[in-house]
Amino acid sequence: MTAIINRRDFVTQLTKACPDALIVAGLGSSTYDLFAAGDRPNHFYLWGAMGGALGIGLGLALAQPSKSVIVLTGDGEQLMGLGLLATIGAQQPKNLTVVVLDNGHFGETGMQRSHTSLGTDLVALAKACSISESHRVIDSDSIAAISAAVNTPSQTSFFQVLVKADEVPRALPPRDGVYIKNRFRDLLGLEPL
Numbered sequence: 001m002t003a004i005i006n007r008r009d010f011v012t013q014l015t016k017a018c019p020d021a022l023i024v025a026g027l028g029s030s031t032y033d034l035f036a037a038g039d040r041p042n043h044f045y046l047w048g049a050m051g052g053a054l055g056i057g058l059g060l061a062l063a064q065p066s067k068s069v070i071v072l073t074g075d076g077e078q079l080m081g082l083g084l085l086a087t088i089g090a091q092q093p094k095n096l097t098v099v100v101l102d103n104g105h106f107g108e109t110g111m112q113r114s115h116t117s118l119g120t121d122l123v124a125l126a127k128a129c130s131i132s133e134s135h136r137v138i139d140s141d142s143i144a145a146i147s148a149a150v151n152t153p154s155q156t157s158f159f160q161v162l163v164k165a166d167e168v169p170r171a172l173p174p175r176d177g178v179y180i181k182n183r184f185r186d187l188l189g190l191e192p193l
Contacts, residue, residue: 003162012037017147026053026073036171041187051080061093075102089130103165126158134158
């Protein structure tokens with residue numbers, strides 16, 4: 001299946017459709033895509049800890065059950081965090097939506113083919129981890145389904161979005177982790193640390 005979705009356009013549409021969601025962006029391109037869509041206090045960018053976005057998103061969803069949480073990550077990071085899919089499936093936070101931007105490559109290390117381009121089925125893995133609301137997205141028309149899962153959450157959901165393997169210019173958010181953390185905590189009404 002040939003991917004036709006432009007990742008930057010897709011993320012921009014997603015943030016417009018889900019303006020109040022707390023969004024945790026994984027290492028690399030998903031962070032650049034989120035920042036390019038418009039910097040907001042409800043965006044939490046990861047600069048390191050590849051494979052950690054799912055864990056942070058799960059913790060956030062459990063700690064903030066009245067808020068919708070999106071984990072926006074890539075196929076490479078998702079492949080590193082497969083065990084977290086099982087934990088998410090066991091916990092079943094109703095307010096958590098995982099969106100994997102899958103270009104079939106490890107974009108941060110030279111565009112080597114990832115396992116998803118070699119046959120690994122992320123949707124089947126998510127379903128095997130008890131995330132029954134798991135779907136493959138092949139066109140931008142699915143923004144409505146994703147935004148419905150985010151804006152009126154009723155169960156954990158997972159979306160594998162097949163994006164073009166284009167290398168787009170990097171849009172770099174602030175690298176000050178303390179600033180990003182405290183801005184996010186302030187949004188949640190928590191004291192800075």
